[in-house]
Amino acid sequence: MRAVFGLVLVIGVALAGGAVYMAKNYISDYQQALAQERSAREAVVPTTDVYVATGPLRYGEQLKKDSVRKVRWPLNAIPEGAFTNLEDLVSDDPAKTRVVLRAMEKDEAILAVKVTKPGQGAGLTSQLERGMRAFAIRVDVSSGVSGFLRPGDRVDVYWTGSISDAVKGARGEVTRLIESGVQLIAVDQTASEDVDGATIARTVTVSVRPEQVAALAQAQTSGRLALALVGVEDDTIVDPIEVDQRALLGLGEEVETVEAKQPEVCTIRTRRGSEVVEIQIPCTN
Known part of the structure; x- marks a missing residue:
């Protein structure tokens, strides 16, 4: 009985060892085939x-x-x-x-x-590229595109004000595009682009060059600024735009009428018998 038990044990161990050996060979062959397939794929499309x-x-x-x-x-x-x-x-x-x-x-x-x-x-300093500055613009519901501005958007900046002090004879207010495609880096105190819904902001911060900072600061103190949202894929170059009241109403340019000056004529009167005759003479003032 013990001999039979020992024989069965030996056979079982042998079968188990053979199964392990076969499984090992199978896994090894599978890994080699997988490595070859990856190598072949990388040869076609390098990764x-x-x-x-x-x-x-x-x-x-x-x-x-x-x-x-x-x-x-x-x-x-x-x-x-x-x-x-x-x-x-x-x-x-x-x-x-x-x-x-x-x-x-x-x-x-x-x-x-x-x-x-x-x-x-x-912070904002990490979002400023070399040579750029952060500048805050005051906005409200109308000038801030009804609260749909987000950090990362691009806007056109329009200025509305009077130029009577700068241009002789100018009357009324004008609206002019002063900056185009300016990038927003913050809305109020939010610099994240993860904003849901409209937010009525009081200020927006833009990334501009130092000379643009001076222009925007002057514009903000001398008139009113309004922002126009630019499309994500819009890469058009905007020409200079200026509209005054006459252009808005389609009245055209106002032309001053100047009366032509008549040449000055000097005469003297002399009597010849019963007739009075006028004779032209050079004017001596």
Whole structure:
């Protein structure tokens, strides 16, 4: 009986070992075939690692290692500013942590323009490009496009005021386009693009060059400013625009009528018998 039990045990161990060996060979062959298939696919479409969001990311969130993951991305279709190295994107040093500037959804590639530089906060200074300045413009319901302005939008700035002090003979007010395609970087104290619904703002902050700051400051103190929202894909160049009351009513330019000056004629009267004759002479004043 013991001999039979021992024989069955030996046979079972042998069968189990054979099954393990066969499974190992099968897994090894499968992995080799998978590696060959990946190599063949990469030979057709070269790919590289690109880091994407593991879930929705919102303005002001800090980037952590569990916030991102790497995926294979076609080498000839990598978005500009994408991160291919984890160390360049996420740091273990809290002083070098990046912060989200623009909302991102799950599996969206993380781009340099959507996050701050290492150790930089999500304030307005991080959104200003080199040579640009932040300038606040006062708005209300009518001048602020009924509250539909969002950080990241582009607007045209119109000035309305009187130019009688600057132009001799000018009467009434004029409206003129003074800046075109200016980018908004904040609405009131909100710099995030994640805004739901209309918000009646009191101020908007724009990103402009120093000379534009001077022009907007002068315009804001000498008249009224109104904003016009520009479409997302609108890349047209706007010509200078100016409208006064006569142009608005279609009256055309006012033409001054000048009476033609008649030549001065000097005469003397002389009597010849019973007749009085007028004779022209040079005028001597």
